[in-house]
Amino acid sequence: MxxxxxxxxxxxxxxxxxxxxxxxxxxxxxxxxxxxxxxxxxxxxxxxxxxxxxxxxxxxxxxxxxxxxxxxxxxxxxxxxxxxxxxxxxxxxxxxxxxxxxxxxxxxxxxxxxxxxxxxxxxxxxxxxxxxxxxxxxxxxxxxxxxxxxxxxxxxxxxxxxxxxxxxxxxxxTGCGPAYVFQFIESLSEAALSCGLKLDLENIQNLVQTMVMGSMTYLTHSGKPAAVLRREVTSLHGMTEAALNIIAGAEGLTELLTKGIAAAVQRAQEMSNDK
Ligand SMILES: NC(=O)C1=CN([C@@H]2O[C@H](COP(=O)(O)OP(=O)(O)OC[C@H]3O[C@@H](n4cnc5c(N)ncnc54)[C@H](OP(=O)(O)O)[C@@H]3O)[C@@H](O)[C@H]2O)C=CC1
Ligand SMILES: O=C(O)[C@@H]1CCC=N1
Known part of the structure; x- marks a missing residue:
């Protein structure tokens, strides 16, 4: 410094x-x-x-x-x-x-x-x-x-x-955001367990966490926008597309996050009135 x-x-x-x-x-x-x-x-x-x-x-x-x-x-x-x-x-x-x-x-x-x-x-x-x-x-x-x-x-x-x-x-x-990311890791791990992945939750979380860290590091190093890297994973009529039709479809992630952020902003406004 x-x-x-x-x-x-x-x-x-x-x-x-x-x-x-x-x-x-x-x-x-x-x-x-x-x-x-x-x-x-x-x-x-x-x-x-x-x-x-x-x-x-x-x-x-x-x-x-x-x-x-x-x-x-x-x-x-x-x-x-x-x-x-x-x-x-x-x-x-x-x-x-x-x-x-x-x-x-x-x-x-x-x-x-x-x-x-x-x-x-x-x-x-x-x-x-x-x-x-x-x-x-x-x-x-x-x-x-x-x-x-x-x-x-x-x-x-x-x-x-x-x-x-x-x-x-x-x-x-960005202030609350780390909690959303950690929740995503927890939710994806629990979903994996529910869908039949035969590992204990801790092991699954370790895989998911490494995948998230790898994706972030790749995003940072590739110089490409997230949307481009997402498309590179999403084969036409393949597995990812089937998942994203639900996760990013109508009432999917964007809509959920919009509602979540609006709720956080409303809560901030309520708290601003507290003594
Ligand atoms: N957590 C987060 O990710 C973020 C939090 N913030 C903001 O940061 C602030 C703190 O949140 P957070 O760190 O999560 O809360 P914490 O409860 O973890 O920390 C608050 C700290 O304040 C101490 N404290 C209590 N009374 C006094 C006092 N009279 N004088 C000095 N210190 C006191 C508490 O001590 P003790 O443990 O002994 O009670 C505690 O360690 C909040 O206003 C929050 O909105 C902003 C951005 C992100
Ligand atoms: O949850 C909260 O109110 C604080 C502010 C941003 C992150 N944590």
Whole structure:
């Protein structure tokens, strides 16, 4: 990495916060990382890394970090933001990775002058292959945007939006998306079992997982679009065509995913109204 960041405070170190942390630690570009979370257990695996410090409560953080990443559940945010009021300044950038909570919500809790951006990362950030959707408040400078770009592109691809609503729609695709992929692996394995493949489920999952990884790597290396590679597998009047007539037919995968994404967006809108 050709740059270093001085101090980042991560609030909440669960599934998403922990994935970001692991991704950042691989790159070794942050001088001091403070993890603010009540229980030491969630931080223990990282404490042997000497630039990581556990802070049980924000009142015990005696410096103003360059950046505070809010990675707690949306329902927890409203209860904790008052404790972060004292960090609001031109020097400290707040980044929320929480689904559904709007910039307006943060301004209501932290004041109109808070420097806030919303990011929607995903868990493959842990291995540097994440996707982060980002929206910055107009109050943010070019320097702030560069900071966010450096922080989040260290763990994968970054896509900016001007329209905050895109964080919900795009988040329903790339933020939730790893769960859809894992569900696909589970479902295909269970379908194989139901259709008579005589192996145990664990063995089948291993075959399916390797097939998915092989397909993704092939897609990446071939330089061809997914549709072309799909057609290369699909022999005229062959087996794949018979399957795809059902899987990708009317009321098939596209329609199911459209309904699923719409449900996720609706849920984000409901959660945005929670206190
Ligand atoms: N999971 C995902 O794939 C994604 C999640 N997000 C967003 O990330 C956020 C976190 O989700 P996720 O990581 O899944 O949730 P988790 O429940 O796994 O993590 C939340 C963490 O917050 C900690 N916590 C609870 N109370 C406090 C507090 N007062 N101060 C600091 N930390 C606290 C919890 O600690 P303890 O374990 O001790 O209770 C827990 O480790 C959510 O807002 C979600 O919308 C965004 C994109 C993807
Ligand atoms: O399920 C959720 O609400 C969070 C947001 C995106 C992924 N997980």
């Amino acid at each position: 050709s740059f270093t960041l001085k101090s980042v405070a991560l609030v909440g170190c669960g599934n998403m916060g922990g994935a970001l942390l692991r991704g950042w630690l691989r790159k070794k570009f942050i001088e001091n990382i403070y993890i603010i979370t009540p229980r030491q257990e969630s931080v223990s695996p990282y404490l042997e890394t000497n630039n990581v410090r556990w802070i049980p409560h924000p009142s015990q953080l005696d410096e103003k970090p360059e950046c505070i990443i809010l990675a707690v559940k949306p329902q927890v945010l409203g209860q904790i933001l008052d404790d972060y009021q004292r960090f609001v300044s031109n020097e400290t950038l707040f980044i929320s990775v929480a689904a559904s909570k709007t910039k307006k919500f943060f301004k209501t809790h932290l004041g109109d002058h808070v420097k806030i951006a919303r990011c929607m990362p995903n868990t493959p950030a842990a291995v540097g292959l994440g996707v982060t959707l980002a929206v910055a408040d107009p109050l943010l400078s070019a320097q702030h945007r560069l900071y966010i770009k450096q922080l989040m592109s260290a763990v994968g691809l970054v896509q900016w939006f001007d329209d905050e609503a895109m964080i919900d729609v795009g988040g329903a695709v």
